[in-house]
Amino acid sequence: MGDGDSTDGPSSASAAFELVGNEIRAEILRVPSEVRRGELPPALAFSELRDRIDARPGSSQFNYHLRRLLGTYVERRGSGSAQLAAEFVEDEEGYALRPGGTLLTRVVAAMAPPDGGDDARVDPFDADLDCYFCGAAVRARYENRIFQLRCSGCGHLYVYTLTPPGVLAGDPGRAALLDRAATYLRRKYTTFARGGCPLCAGGVEPTIIAPDVVNWPGADRLAAVVRRTCDHCGNTNYALLGTELLHDPELVAFARRHGREVTDVELRTLPFAVTDRHTEVVSEDPYEQAREAFDTVVSALEEAGASAEDVVRTRMFVTDIDDWEAIGRAHEETFGHVRPATSMVQVERLIDPAMVVEVEADAVVDDD
Numbered sequence: 001m002g003d004g005d006s007t008d009g010p011s012s013a014s015a016a017f018e019l020v021g022n023e024i025r026a027e028i029l030r031v032p033s034e035v036r037r038g039e040l041p042p043a044l045a046f047s048e049l050r051d052r053i054d055a056r057p058g059s060s061q062f063n064y065h066l067r068r069l070l071g072t073y074v075e076r077r078g079s080g081s082a083q084l085a086a087e088f089v090e091d092e093e094g095y096a097l098r099p100g101g102t103l104l105t106r107v108v109a110a111m112a113p114p115d116g117g118d119d120a121r122v123d124p125f126d127a128d129l130d131c132y133f134c135g136a137a138v139r140a141r142y143e144n145r146i147f148q149l150r151c152s153g154c155g156h157l158y159v160y161t162l163t164p165p166g167v168l169a170g171d172p173g174r175a176a177l178l179d180r181a182a183t184y185l186r187r188k189y190t191t192f193a194r195g196g197c198p199l200c201a202g203g204v205e206p207t208i209i210a211p212d213v214v215n216w217p218g219a220d221r222l223a224a225v226v227r228r229t230c231d232h233c234g235n236t237n238y239a240l241l242g243t244e245l246l247h248d249p250e251l252v253a254f255a256r257r258h259g260r261e262v263t264d265v266e267l268r269t270l271p272f273a274v275t276d277r278h279t280e281v282v283s284e285d286p287y288e289q290a291r292e293a294f295d296t297v298v299s300a301l302e303e304a305g306a307s308a309e310d311v312v313r314t315r316m317f318v319t320d321i322d323d324w325e326a327i328g329r330a331h332e333e334t335f336g337h338v339r340p341a342t343s344m345v346q347v348e349r350l351i352d353p354a355m356v357v358e359v360e361a362d363a364v365v366d367d368d
Contacts, residue, residue, distance in 0.1 A: 019072065023055055024053065024061070025068060027054060027055060029069070032095070032097050032101075033101075033102065043094030044096070046066075050062045066095065072100060072101075073098055074095055076095055077094055078094075114168055120165035124141045125141075126138075127139055127149055127178060127268065129268050129269070131151040131152075131154060132274070133275070134154040136151055137152050138152070139151075140181075142181075146161065146163065147161060148160045154218065157218055159267075159274075161185060161188070167180040167181050178266070179266075185267065186246075186266075189237070189244075192204060192239065193246065194247070195349070197232065197235050199230070200230060202232030202235075203230070203231070204237075206227070206244070209226075221275070222240065222276045225239070242274070242275070250351070286327050290316070290331065290357050294330055294331065294334040294335070301363055310365050311335060311338055311340045312341065312364050313342065314335060314341075314343075314362075315342070316331065316344040316357060316359050317350065317357065317358045318344060318345070318346055318357050319347060319349060319356050320356065321344070
């Protein structure tokens with residue numbers, strides 16, 4: 001690849017691994033990343049960049065590997081192909097990381113132990129939480145880049161998730177470690193719940209799976225698990241329904257009306273988010289869900305002094321239009337004798353990933 005070539009990045013994951021799978025190229029990426037340290041990407045002269053590499057390659061060997069990285073992870077300033085706008089950097093020539101190279105080096109650095117050792121770990125300690133099932137102390141632990149919260153009595157697993165070792169940077173106390181982990185996990189879960197991958201920004205779709213599929217300790221106490229996997233990078237997350245709904249506007253408003261704030265507290269302090277004690281899977285069948293929804297509508301009408309006969313319009317929002325026949329059958333059984341104006345629309349998703357249909361009904365009741 002020549003100096004003037006420019007691409008947005010490798011054409012595939014395998015191409016990316018091949019591109020950086022070399023000691024000299026890894027060093028070419030590391031050096032400007034360490035020189036930068038919060039500043040705008042510096043431009044290093046050919047000789048300066050080569051002299052900073054531990055392997056000390058010859059000029060021709062270094063030039064070969066540098067050219068392999070040009071246009072993907074590295075750019076040459078002054079070549080007319082620099083990616084950063086000129087007003088953001090000094091008018092200088094040399095070699096610097098492109099945004100893709102900066103992101104790559106940050107990801108690698110993020111998973112490295114902060115003290116430069118071989119690993120980062122914290123032995124189990126009291127997480128200042130009693131188990132919601134047996135009352136024993138819940139303990140926190142960090143090992144092998146996994147942060148976990150687990151009951152010391154019944155063994156129920158509340159949290160088990162990949163967490164960068166940066167949570168240990170600066171040797172925080174146990175309280176600070178819990179706060180850092182809680183902040184990271186909430187951001188991670190919230191991004192997934194909103195349909196995005198927190199690692200690559202790709203889209204993710206929810207799938208409801210049986211708890212025994214994940215084989216967690218205490219999975220028999222769960223009603224359902226939401227699995228989200230990014231099609232682009234493969235990043236996968238498992239969460240309870242309560243965690244998925246944590247930032248739903250209706251839930252947040254309901255909690256505030258009852259004097260509870262749920263948007264800025266630790267997940268472990270919210271029983272509905274870390275247990276399924278208030279979750280029941282009624283049915284995964286579209287017909288059964290629709291019947292349940294329509295029965296709820298009729299019950300609400302009767303409580304308001306109306307009935308199904310007063311309904312003039314219904315709307316059905318479905319996640320799969322192929323379910324129209326089953327859902328339509330449930331609608332016919334409830335409102336067939338009334339024949340209200342009706343519509344069925346497919347939507348990308350509903351508030352609860354387990355829901356496949358949501359219904360609305362308009363009724364007109366005489367004042368008399």
